[in-house]
Amino acid sequence: xxxxxxxxxxxxxxxxxxxxxxxxxxxxxxxxxxxxxxxxxxxxxxxxxxxxxxxxxxxxxxxxxxxxxxxxxxxxxxxxxxxxxxxxxxxxxxxxxxxxxxxxxxxxxxxxxxxxxxxxxxxxxxxxxxxxxxxxxxxxxxxxxxxxxxxxxxxxxxxxxxxxxxxxxxxxxxxxxxxxxxxxxxxxxxxxxxxxxxxxxxxxxxxxxxxxxxxxxxxxxxxxxxxxxxxxxxxxxxxxxxxxxxxxxxxxxxxxxxxxxxxxxxxxxxxxxxxxxxxxxxxxxxxxxxxxxxxxxxxxxxxxxxxxxxxxxxxxxxxxxxxxxxxxxxxxxxxxxxxxxxxxxxxxxxxxxxxxxxxxxxxxxxxxxxxxx
Numbered sequence: 001x002x003x004x005x006x007x008x009x010x011x012x013x014x015x016x017x018x019x020x021x022x023x024x025x026x027x028x029x030x031x032x033x034x035x036x037x038x039x040x041x042x043x044x045x046x047x048x049x050x051x052x053x054x055x056x057x058x059x060x061x062x063x064x065x066x067x068x069x070x071x072x073x074x075x076x077x078x079x080x081x082x083x084x085x086x087x088x089x090x091x092x093x094x095x096x097x098x099x100x101x102x103x104x105x106x107x108x109x110x111x112x113x114x115x116x117x118x119x120x121x122x123x124x125x126x127x128x129x130x131x132x133x134x135x136x137x138x139x140x141x142x143x144x145x146x147x148x149x150x151x152x153x154x155x156x157x158x159x160x161x162x163x164x165x166x167x168x169x170x171x172x173x174x175x176x177x178x179x180x181x182x183x184x185x186x187x188x189x190x191x192x193x194x195x196x197x198x199x200x201x202x203x204x205x206x207x208x209x210x211x212x213x214x215x216x217x218x219x220x221x222x223x224x225x226x227x228x229x230x231x232x233x234x235x236x237x238x239x240x241x242x243x244x245x246x247x248x249x250x251x252x253x254x255x256x257x258x259x260x261x262x263x264x265x266x267x268x269x270x271x272x273x274x275x276x277x278x279x280x281x282x283x284x285x286x287x288x289x290x291x292x293x294x295x296x297x298x299x300x301x302x303x304x305x306x307x308x309x310x311x312x313x314x315x316x317x318x319x320x321x322x323x324x325x326x327x328x329x330x331x332x333x334x335x336x337x338x339x340x341x342x343x344x345x346x347x348x349x350x351x352x353x354x355x356x357x358x359x360x361x362x363x364x365x366x367x368x369x370x371x372x373x
Contacts, residue, residue, distance in 0.1 A: 003031070003035055003037055003251070003262075004031040004038050004039065005040075005041055005256075006024065006027060006039065006041065006176070007024055008041060008172065008176065008179075009043050011025070021182075024179065025182035027183070028180050029184045030183070033276060036244070036245050036264060036278050036279065036281075037242050037263060037265070037280045039260055040260065040261045040262075041260050042172045042175075042261065043259050044168065045172060045233075045261060047234070047257065049164055049168055050165060050311055052165070053164075053311060054235075054311060055304075056154070057206060057307075057309045058309060059153065059305070060149060060154050061307050062307065063151060063154075065084070070150065071149055073144070076141050079141065079142055080147050081126060082123060082126075082147075084123055085119075085120070085122055085123050085208070086119045087120075089119045089120070090120060090220065090223045091224075092114060092222045092223050093114045098222070102222065106248065109248055109249055110250075111243075111250070111285075112218050112222075121207065121208075121211070122205045122206060122284075123205065123207075124203060124205045125206075127162045127166060127203075128143075128145070129170050129200045130143070130198060130200045131196065133197040133318070133319075133320070135320070137197075137319055138320055138357065139319040139320070139359030142319050143199050162202055165202065165233070169233065169311075172231060173229050173315045174192055177191040177192055177195070177315070178191070184273075185328065186326070191228070195316060195318060195321075197319070198228070198316035198317050200315050201314040201316070202313050203312045203313065203314050204310055204311060205219075205220065205308075206308070206310075207284070208307055209286075209308055210306050213290075213291070213294055214286060215291060216286065216287075217286040218283065219286065219308065221283060222281060222282070224266065224267055224270075224280060224281055225264065225267065226266060226268070226361070226362060227266040227267070227315060227316045227362075228268040229263055229264070229269060231262065231263050231312075231313045232262040232263075232264075232310065232311055232313075233261055235308060235310050235311060236293065236297070236308070237290050237293050237294070239285050239308070240252075240262075240282060240283075240284050241253065241282060242264065242281065245278050252287075264280040265277050265278065266279050266280075266314070267279045273333065274333045275330075275337075276329045317358045319357065319359035319362070320358070322355065322357060322358075323355065323358050324355045
């Protein structure tokens with residue numbers, strides 16, 4: 001089963017009220033409702049920029065751990081700078097509603113067992129790609145300034161490469177958010193305006209495949225993302241699996257080469273849509289395809305670090321935005337619940353989407369994954 005491919009070039013080149021654009025926007029909404037994910041084609045995105053970005057992050061995470069640790073900011077809940085391996089815990093390892101979802105999946109479609117899983121053996125770097133709020137935010141810790149690594153062979157390259165690739169993904173996902181609004185029957189700029197001061201994050205992960213390159217190693221346990229939309233460029237190593245909402249089937253992700261990106265729904269979008277769109281479950285594991293690429297990279301690129309970098313960007317709503325389900329989408333969500341049972345997709349417990357500030361929702365989620373005390 002392939003994810004729908006959305007043509008962003010069509011959206012950007014034609015009037016929003018044209019039938020072709022309206023159809024493509026409806027395709028976005030349907031994909032997010034059905035799968036919780038889609039593939040996005042954007043000719044403004046250059047694969048060469050992604051490759052330069054991956055090289056930089058491989059070099060950064062190949063440094064001695066003592067040097068990397070200098071960029072850690074636990075007092076800011078790791079929301080800027082580096083998070084070292086074995087720090088972040090997959091929420092589903094101890095979250096009862098999530099564990100019940102796993103139980104309801106067909107045994108052959110379940111993720112690798114996380115019941116005894118330790119914190120994820122991955123590192124991460126958070127680089128803010130946001131505008132500073134023009135008002136005094138209630139959540140200054142979620143809007144802290146960036147950390148720039150100080151190693152000489154990293155420092156000069158860091159900011160231009162991070163900003164360039166981060167901006168490519170940011171403009172792509174914001175345009176997709178506009179398409180989603182139109183497809184859902186909402187004002188086209190509703191999501192974009194709600195996220196104008198969001199603490200957006202270029203958020204690559206790093207997994208040491210020398211230490212953690214054995215088959216069936218869990219690099220990132222079964223989970224959803226806490227933000228609004230997550231967008232990914234191609235990683236050099238396979239291993240990302242997602243779960244389709246309509247069938248409960250596990251889908252190994254294959255992003256086509258060139259100017260294609262993967263987009264997944266996050267918890268903020270689920271909350272705002274009243275559950276019409278569900279945050280997409282996913283995991284990252286070492287599988288047979290990962291091992292094949294490790295073997296090939298060892299032969300073709302023997303001088304490069306054997307580190308799996310995820311080319312990931314988290315797009316957020318503004319921290320002070322009121323996260324309240326949109327009534328028209330709540331009505332559709334309630335109708336979909338019945339259809340979901342008939343489709344035998346993965347069934348979730350009926351959640352309650354309490355009104356709250358986005359910053360409070362983020363803090364609640366960070367506590368679940370052991371990044372905030």
